[in-house]
Amino acid sequence: MSQRTLVLLKPDTVRRGLVGEVLGRFEAKGLTVVAMDLRTIDGELADQHYAEHVERDFYPPLREFVTSGPLVALVLEGDEAVEVVRALNGATDGRKAAPGTIRGDLSLSNRENLVHGSDSPESADREIKIWFPDLP
Numbered sequence: 001m002s003q004r005t006l007v008l009l010k011p012d013t014v015r016r017g018l019v020g021e022v023l024g025r026f027e028a029k030g031l032t033v034v035a036m037d038l039r040t041i042d043g044e045l046a047d048q049h050y051a052e053h054v055e056r057d058f059y060p061p062l063r064e065f066v067t068s069g070p071l072v073a074l075v076l077e078g079d080e081a082v083e084v085v086r087a088l089n090g091a092t093d094g095r096k097a098a099p100g101t102i103r104g105d106l107s108l109s110n111r112e113n114l115v116h117g118s119d120s121p122e123s124a125d126r127e128i129k130i131w132f133p134d135l136p
């Protein structure tokens with residue numbers, strides 16, 4: 001079933017010049033870009049996006065990281081897009097992510113792991129409304 005999912009190319013992706021590489025993998029897979037925006041976010045948006053994590057020990061440095069520079073926010077669409085993006089992203093920790101995945105090939109960090117992908121269709125709806133409130 002066709003779905004939409006919210007993807008972030010986090011500030012490490014932009015800083016490292018990997019936007020083309022990472023976006024290219026999603027496009028090559030067959031997903032369609034339906035919204036895309038380069039922006040630097042403030043802590044308030046980070047708190048909304050990561051509402052489920054704000055009380056966690058790892059959140060303060062994560063908040064610092066995601067607000068540290070421009071990121072690319074994307075809405076991708078395609079069959080089973082939520083699960084497909086999570087599979088392409090790989091495990092959270094880049095050191096443990098399988099080769100062939102974005103994190104497994106390109107990240108050596110549990111925090112600076114290049115990408116975000118919504119973890120369920122419900123999360124995708126919530127996150128798309130936060131990042132792209134005007135998207136039809």
Ligand code: RTP
Pocket residue numbers: 053058062091092110111112113115116117118119
């Ligand atoms: P994401 O939300 O970014 O797609 O990643 P995920 O589902 O694989 O991981 P999640 O558990 O939702 O964590 C969100 C982001 O927080 C950072 N993180 N740091 N122990 C730590 O230091 C730690 N754990 C997670 C990562 O940037 C992770 O993507």
Ligand code: MG
Pocket residue numbers: 117119
């Ligand atoms: Mg997550």
